[in-house]
Amino acid sequence: MALEELYREVILDHYRNPRHKGSLSHADFHAEGLNPSCGDEFSLDLAVADGVIVEVATQGQGCSISQASGSMMADIIKGKTVAEVEEISTNFKLMMAIEEGESPIDPARPGAVLGDLEALQGVRKFPVRIKCADLPWTTLADALEAAQS
Amino acid sequence: MTNHLRADFPILDRLVNGKRLAYLDSGATTQKPIQVIDAVADYYKTCNSNVHRGAHTLADEATTAYEGARAKVAQFIGADSSDEVVFTKGTTGALNTIAYGWGLNRLQEGDRILLTVMEHHANVVPWQLVAKHTGAELVYLELDDNYRVDLSGLDKIMDERVKIVSVSGMSNVTGAIGPVAELVAAARRVGAIVIVDGAQSVPHLPTNVATLGADFVVFSAHKMLGPTGIGALWGRREILNEMEPAEGGGEMIADVQLYESRWAPIPHKFEAGTPPIAQAVGFGAAIDYLEKIGMTEVRRHEIEITQYALDRLAEVPDLRIVGPTDVAIRGGAVSFELGDVHPHDVATILDQEGVAVRAGHHCAKPLMRYLNVPATARASFYVYTTPEDIDQLVTGLHRARELFGLT
Ligand SMILES: Cc1ncc(COP(=O)(O)O)c(C=O)c1O
Numbered sequence: 001m002a003l004e005e006l007y008r009e010v011i012l013d014h015y016r017n018p019r020h021k022g023s024l025s026h027a028d029f030h031a032e033g034l035n036p037s038c039g040d041e042f043s044l045d046l047a048v049a050d051g052v053i054v055e056v057a058t059q060g061q062g063c064s065i066s067q068a069s070g071s072m073m074a075d076i077i078k079g080k081t082v083a084e085v086e087e088i089s090t091n092f093k094l095m096m097a098i099e100e101g102e103s104p105i106d107p108a109r110p111g112a113v114l115g116d117l118e119a120l121q122g123v124r125k126f127p128v129r130i131k132c133a134d135l136p137w138t139t140l141a142d143a144l145e146a147a148q149s
Numbered sequence: 150m151t152n153h154l155r156a157d158f159p160i161l162d163r164l165v166n167g168k169r170l171a172y173l174d175s176g177a178t179t180q181k182p183i184q185v186i187d188a189v190a191d192y193y194k195t196c197n198s199n200v201h202r203g204a205h206t207l208a209d210e211a212t213t214a215y216e217g218a219r220a221k222v223a224q225f226i227g228a229d230s231s232d233e234v235v236f237t238k239g240t241t242g243a244l245n246t247i248a249y250g251w252g253l254n255r256l257q258e259g260d261r262i263l264l265t266v267m268e269h270h271a272n273v274v275p276w277q278l279v280a281k282h283t284g285a286e287l288v289y290l291e292l293d294d295n296y297r298v299d300l301s302g303l304d305k306i307m308d309e310r311v312k313i314v315s316v317s318g319m320s321n322v323t324g325a326i327g328p329v330a331e332l333v334a335a336a337r338r339v340g341a342i343v344i345v346d347g348a349q350s351v352p353h354l355p356t357n358v359a360t361l362g363a364d365f366v367v368f369s370a371h372k373m374l375g376p377t378g379i380g381a382l383w384g385r386r387e388i389l390n391e392m393e394p395a396e397g398g399g400e401m402i403a404d405v406q407l408y409e410s411r412w413a414p415i416p417h418k419f420e421a422g423t424p425p426i427a428q429a430v431g432f433g434a435a436i437d438y439l440e441k442i443g444m445t446e447v448r449r450h451e452i453e454i455t456q457y458a459l460d461r462l463a464e465v466p467d468l469r470i471v472g473p474t475d476v477a478i479r480g481g482a483v484s485f486e487l488g489d490v491h492p493h494d495v496a497t498i499l500d501q502e503g504v505a506v507r508a509g510h511h512c513a514k515p516l517m518r519y520l521n522v523p524a525t526a527r528a529s530f531y532v533y534t535t536p537e538d539i540d541q542l543v544t545g546l547h548r549a550r551e552l553f554g555l556t
Binding site: 002003004006007012016037038039040061062063064065067126128129132 | 489490491492493494497498501508509510514517523524548552553554
């Protein structure tokens, strides 16, 4: 059962057909993430105009969880303001930390609608794999940190 | 033989995720038989003390146990005498001891260190560090289509500039056996020393340092039924006598004055500080255990189980073996890819089936790049591995195909 929840169809679809794949020749911000213990890689290019992420491109190599998480992330952040993206990022982390029996994120919170990303909840039953789902998000945090400095 | 050995390994009785444990990660570390576990516990219960210090009965007994283990290691690999065996932290510790004790003091600009692209990071990074300090240069032998080290260009590469040749006796990724004899012969002609990284080969193949002809052979106890934290460096006596210690401290000196010291004779000059005593005792017990089976039998079983695994894996659609398929030239570490299912996903799915495999780059990133594979899953075997373990692996792989919708 747990495995079926982990490898949902939407995850395999993002893994096999990553959205916004590639790089931007005119990226405003760029960050690269690496999970040295497993070798998973993820790189992110952002083009930002007036505080809005107008273009996203990602490249990566790794397991279905890290790569699907990155594809879903690229999908959801495109067109959002940097502030909105930070809320989404916080909510994603909250979602991944919910323990069994705890209630889900309050849907009234800003940025609480995570769309396809909600499929990654199945990863919670596999604690060693949470770092896979996190990789694109820590890369995003690095890119946004550069955006703010 | 295998089934009756399993009773000696208590951990093999446990369940993982509710399933029978099929432990197929022996290339990373092997499980320990009760004889080794008991030897370590008995040492602590009956004669724990420090070695070579203090004139009391326990210290004497601990020293005898520690030196007794050294004698067992020496005999196991056919060394002339126990003083040619230095206890280290493991293979990594031993390779660093040689890199810093020999390489750092003898290499200079223009010298070359010859490695192969299939080396473990432990046999790459110390040489990079030493090359940086000395100005020596690293040179690599590549592989042929059969994942074997390609020796076709060896005559051209092996010239007077090559001072050190360091090669794995068996790859921990592809399982390929290293061309040690050929490299020894070629190195002799130019006066280079040869180091064998025996982390995988010594546990799996009968090894005799007297006939091998290498100058150093290094290996880890934990990959051959023994404890973690200890390994052995065997070196030719003349070279050990000339080699500088890489670490200084207690236990390794003959005399210490304010501004200089003299070293203890080999092997002690390379064993600074309190050594891993209980681990040495466990290492000795592991060797007793292997000798009782016999290394020829260990190899015979490995060939049999590896052949069975290769045959069964050939039945799994979309599976590609990354390594030789001829068991005569390989050991029991079997790397593979399964369609577009990433190795980490393979490992997670197998784990739910009770099957323990390793996934990733296996501390051999240069090899992964050379083979152009980002990662592999690896099933690796040892004396307790049974066809049932392999069957469980194959069942798990079919489950992975199903979950990923491979048809
Ligand atoms: C071929 C090879 N060399 C070196 C090592 C390093 O051994 P250790 O980690 O015990 O020092 C290993 C084990 O991972 C290995 O397989």
